[in-house]
Amino acid sequence: MARTSGSSSQKTGPLVRAAALRLFAQHGFAAVSMRQIAAEVGVQAGALYRYTPDKQSLLFELMQVHMEELLTTWAEVDAGAEPLARLDSFVRFHILHHLDRADAVFISYMELRNLTPENFAQIEAMRAEYERVLEDILLACGGEGLGDPKLTTLAVLAMLTGVNTWYREGGRLDREAVVQSYVAMVRRVVGV
Amino acid sequence: MARTSGSSSQKTGPLVRAAALRLFAQHGFAAVSMRQIAAEVGVQAGALYRYTPDKQSLLFELMQVHMEELLTTWAEVDAGAEPLARLDSFVRFHILHHLDRADAVFISYMELRNLTPENFAQIEAMRAEYERVLEDILLACGGEGLGDPKLTTLAVLAMLTGVNTWYREGGRLDREAVVQSYVAMVRRVVGV
DNA sequence: AAAAGAAATGAACGCCCGTTTAATTGCAAG
DNA sequence: CTTGCAATTAAACGGGCGTTCATTTCTTTT
Numbered sequence: 001m002a003r004t005s006g007s008s009s010q011k012t013g014p015l016v017r018a019a020a021l022r023l024f025a026q027h028g029f030a031a032v033s034m035r036q037i038a039a040e041v042g043v044q045a046g047a048l049y050r051y052t053p054d055k056q057s058l059l060f061e062l063m064q065v066h067m068e069e070l071l072t073t074w075a076e077v078d079a080g081a082e083p084l085a086r087l088d089s090f091v092r093f094h095i096l097h098h099l100d101r102a103d104a105v106f107i108s109y110m111e112l113r114n115l116t117p118e119n120f121a122q123i124e125a126m127r128a129e130y131e132r133v134l135e136d137i138l139l140a141c142g143g144e145g146l147g148d149p150k151l152t153t154l155a156v157l158a159m160l161t162g163v164n165t166w167y168r169e170g171g172r173l174d175r176e177a178v179v180q181s182y183v184a185m186v187r188r189v190v191g192v
Numbered sequence: 193m194a195r196t197s198g199s200s201s202q203k204t205g206p207l208v209r210a211a212a213l214r215l216f217a218q219h220g221f222a223a224v225s226m227r228q229i230a231a232e233v234g235v236q237a238g239a240l241y242r243y244t245p246d247k248q249s250l251l252f253e254l255m256q257v258h259m260e261e262l263l264t265t266w267a268e269v270d271a272g273a274e275p276l277a278r279l280d281s282f283v284r285f286h287i288l289h290h291l292d293r294a295d296a297v298f299i300s301y302m303e304l305r306n307l308t309p310e311n312f313a314q315i316e317a318m319r320a321e322y323e324r325v326l327e328d329i330l331l332a333c334g335g336e337g338l339g340d341p342k343l344t345t346l347a348v349l350a351m352l353t354g355v356n357t358w359y360r361e362g363g364r365l366d367r368e369a370v371v372q373s374y375v376a377m378v379r380r381v382v383g384v
Numbered sequence: 385a386a387a388a389g390a391a392a393t394g395a396a397c398g399c400c401c402g403t404t405t406a407a408t409t410g411c412a413a414g
Numbered sequence: 415c416t417t418g419c420a421a422t423t424a425a426a427c428g429g430g431c432g433t434t435c436a437t438t439t440c441t442t443t444t
Contacts, residue, residue, distance in 0.1 A: 008391065008441085028305065030223035034432060046434075047392050055432070110302055113220065145380060147373050151365065155377055158354025159347045166346055173343065181339050185347055188337060188380045200411090200421065226402060238404075239422050247402070 015041045016051045020058050025103035029059055029111045059111060060119040066104040067126035073097060074133060083140035084192060090137055091183050094160045096175065105164055131157065138190055145191025156186055207233045208243045212250050217295035221251055221303045251303060252311040258296040259318035265289060266325060275332035276384055282329055283375050286352045288367065297356050323349065330382055337383025348378055 019040035023032045034055055038045040052058040077093050078086065098105050112120060135153040138146065146152060163178060173181075211232035215224040226247055230237040244250040269285050270278065290297050304312060327345040330338065338344060355370060365373075 012391080026305070028220060028222050030220050031306070033430075035430080043391095044393055045432080046394075049433070050391070113218070114223070145376070147376060148365070151370070151373050152377065154354060154358055155351045155374070158357070159351040162346060162350025162354075165350070173340070178343070181343050182347070184337070184339060185344065185381050188383060189377050191380060204421080225400075227400080235421095236423055237402080238424080241403070242421070 012041065012043065012047070013051045016048055017058070017062060021062055021103050021107065024059065024062070024111065025106045029055075029107075029114045056114070056116065056119075059107070060115060060123075062104065063108050063111070063115070063119075063123050064126075066101065066108050067123060067130070069101075070097065070130060071126060071133075074130075083137060083142075084187075086137050087141055087186065087190065087192070088183050090134060091160060091186050092179050094157075095163050095179050095182060098161060098164050099167060099175065102164055105161070109161075141190055141192050143191030152190065156189060159185070159189075204233065204235065204239070205243045208240055209250070209254060213254055213295050213299065216251065216254070216303065217298045221247075221299075221306045248306070248308065248311075251299070252307060252315075254296065255300050255303070255307070255311075255315050256318075258293065258300050259315060259322070262289065262322060263318060263325075266322075275329060275334075276379075278329050279333055279378065279382065279384070280375050282326060283352060283378050284371050286349075287355050287371050287374060290353060290356050291359060291367065294356055297353070301353070333382055333384050335383030344382065348381060351377070351381075 016037065019037050020032075023037055023040060034048055035045045037058075038048055041048075048058075052061070074090075074093055074097075077089065079089065080086065081089075108123070112123065115123060131153055134157060135149055138149050138152055138156075160182060163182070167173075167175075167178060208229065211229050212224075215228055215232065226240055227237045229250075230240055233240075240250075244253070266282075266285055266289075269281065271281065272278070273281075300315070304315065307315060323345055326349060327341055330341050330344055330348075352374060355374070359365075359367075359370060
């Protein structure tokens, strides 16, 4: 019978993914070797292959989990209230969720080109689904100034995701101040 | 006397940089080998070292030229007219300039972590200078809704640079339509 | 205590890396 | 036509790469 509790493999698997996440984000997928990941976990390189078929799958799984979590978490948060409240709620959610997962966000934007075509298509579909979420909210808000909805969606998402590139904990503005500023800016972009 | 005209080195240098630019953008700095760059130029790997001291300098030079060109080109374009016209002009300039240099833009955002600390600091200084350009314009516009100027600057730049991630020639919207939409959106963000 | 089998090791596989250097090529000046 | 030198080659350097696999270690169940 297989070992079922306290086994090392139930710990090592997550450790491998955590190490890969951190190292990929810091140095880039191509610049990180399986031996580096193994060293971070405290294991030899060969042992990693009990937890992933290869390096590429390791990357894909990190992105996949990240995108799935993004979609399901929003689904839980979304109260489906009146359009304007939903918009504010989305802005807050996006910023805070992304700030809490800086490494995964970084990887998901920077390492798309290292995915196989099939894996890329899968990630891209989830990204499109997420964009659709915001687009639907914008359409429901329907500000009189709202121009092309798809273009506005992409503009707002770029603006929001951009926070990750400069926000630092303990900086001049805290999270709440940032959220409130962006809520106000997004409202103005949308024209409501 | 040295050969002064029609020499091969006056051609090979630019070819090396062009090949590196394209390959770095497509596959990432770490994933591209000196042998790949050499093959693209039609030369052996060793020959590259007449045109760059090492791979890292090749990357740095590409970014440096890109950032310098960004700053000097804006300086030429900037008419220094009334604030609102300058803002519109900046939006137009940023979008079109970046769309014309997709590879260099991509590299300059994605490969920052592959720079040595000294090289990084130099690129970062130029980026800060560029941000300052927009911040000054925003302050001059001084919309009543304008919140934190630095935060607004970063939000607008993220929004504008984001165009590069989705715009495709021959798509649903042409450049002029995109520019006009963004001019309108940026005006609203700034509150003027 | 013995058996079972999962987890991990460590060595090996063939291959590619960035960079250096002596030797060669080929153009242009004299 | 010779000479000089810039441009390039080809080979080599030590080292790291992703991945595989026979073997060993370790933990749990019986």
